[in-house]
Amino acid sequence: MSFLKEISPLVKKHFLSENDVLSRRAAQITAEIQQGERRNYNEVLDLSSGDLHRGGIKPITFVRQVLAACLYPALLEDDSLPLDVKQRTENLLRECNGGSVGSYTESSGIAKIKHCVSQFITRRDGGVLSSPDNIFIQSGSLMSLMIMLKLLIRSEDLCRTGVLIPVPTYATFTLALEEQGAAIIPYHLCEEQGWTLQVEELHRALQEARKICNPVALYICNPGNPTGHLQSRKSIEEVIRFAAEERLCLLADEVYQSCVYGDDTEFYSYKKVLSEMDSNISSTVELASFNSASKGFMGECGLRGGYMELVNLDPAVMKYTHTLFSIAPCPPVVGQIALDLMADPPKPGDASFPTFSEEVQSIKNMIRKNTGRIQEVFAELPGISCHPLKAGLFVFPCLHFPPKAIKWAKKRQMEPDMLYCLHLLEETGLHVRPGCEYGQRKDSHHIRLFVGTQENIMEEALQRLKTFHMRFMKEFS
Ligand SMILES: Cc1ncc(COP(=O)(O)O)c(C=O)c1O
Secondary structure, three states: OOOOHOOOOHHHHHHHHHHHHHHHHHHHHHHHHHHHOOOOOOEEEEOOOOOOOOOOOOHHHHHHHHHHHHOOHHHHOOOOOOOHHHHHHHOOOOOOOHOOOOOOOOOOOOHHHHHHHHHHHHHHOOOOOOOOHEEEEEEOHHHHHHHHHHHOOOOOOOOEEEEEEEEOOOOOHHHHHOOOOEEEEEEOEHHHOEOOHHHHHHHHHHHHOOOOOOEEEEEEEOOOOOOOOOHHHHHHHHHHHHHHHHOOOOEEOOOOOEEEEOOOOOOOOHHHHHOOOOHHHHHOOOOOEEEOOOOOOOOOOHHOOOEEEEOOOOHHHHHHHHHHHOOOOOHHHHHHHHHHHHHOOOOOOOOOOOHHHHHHHHHHHHHHHHHHHHHHHHHHHHOEEEEOOOEEEEOOEOOOHHHHHHHHHHOOOOHHHHHHHHHHHHHHHEOOOOOOOOOOOOOOEEEEEOOOOOOOHHHHHHHHHHHHHHHHHHHOO
16 A cells, blocks of 8 residues: 555655756756767756766865775775875774774764864864864754754744745755745845845845744855855844844854855854854854855765854753754764864875865866856856856856747746756756746846866856857847
8 A cells, every 4th residue: 555645745846846857857868968869069067066076076185095094994004195194094093983984973973073173163263162062063064954943943833933044045955944844934135236135134024924934043055055145244243133133043054164265255154253242142142053074175065074063052952952963863974074174184294285285276276267257258148147256156147038038938837047947958968057946036037057167167068058048049039
């Protein structure tokens, strides 16, 4: 007997979502090319997801050497491994039960690695103290965010728990919220001013929401996905003040914190800014912030290592948090090791330092060059506008479609940017995501492009986009 009838409508909705049409078609085209079908391109170029290694970026040597030796300690006898790699491996294996990465660990992560992460946070924030007791490691930052949502969301209440989220936003988080039964309270980022977060808009969204749900938390993504914006210190202060006045818990998703490229731009963490505000705020506003080994220079998404730091949580709530983490399966040990290496990379004087810094610099240079080229190409194209990228790993240009193109999409009962992406994929083999997946203002249209790929691939992708876009605009003008 099947329990198909019992499957929740939400789960069915996820699986039936047309959002995946693009990925499915991209996979089909790849298979068709492999089977010898002739097209005017010889492969699909995938700029759809924020995955550096999928984009062809090589893993950092130091990271992979330590991981390899942790997985296969016989490599410690190999003369080709630098001394600091061997020392780090030995130190890490000492922290693993039975000296092996194959053992279970504490559910919130290996104590020594939590200590290393807290020291990293203290250094990042110019000395603001961080305690390992407030660090929770999980298999990726999204998993700790989901555990935090379990604490916040009271699914049994008649009046649903509300969470404020930006529009546009990281789509997987919206799905996670829906799954936990939260009421989603959208607040729009201001595209005209470079996707800034405006407090008046937060007030508007909150007032509206209070009529229908019980708002408890405010989610911020800084630097932004998909928008690539970076909040100023002043903007962060305003948001924290708003959270204090409205008694909202802050969920600061800061996974792109090491991807900051714009001139005169600096990343400020919510934790640092909060700690420097008046004591009635700094000691009361509840904050959960998130970071990950998936993003930044390492891009080790597949290893699944992320952490959450909690600040100002009621001790009783902290107790529940510890309990929730203790009943979750422990995060993968390789992901925890990746976090340790992110938090404490080689230093000047270490044998691995020259290669490590060269590799990191070359990834940063590649992203800078790619974003520069994207700006140049977009500036030449009609019907497309884009703010200079300040941070993160995506550009999110606005597409100004001619009315004929919008009519054409309506006739096919599709969002215009989704139809644009499908045709772009079909005609040129370039796979990017449509703005409708991230939320956008009514009647505005976007595409999201990943910028972390080799320069020659980016060049090829831009040529394909340019050819398609020119033809598209001509056809519909
Ligand atoms: C804004 C944002 N937060 C969280 C995540 C998830 O990261 P992790 O791999 O650590 O779960 C992503 C992944 O793309 C992201 O873009």
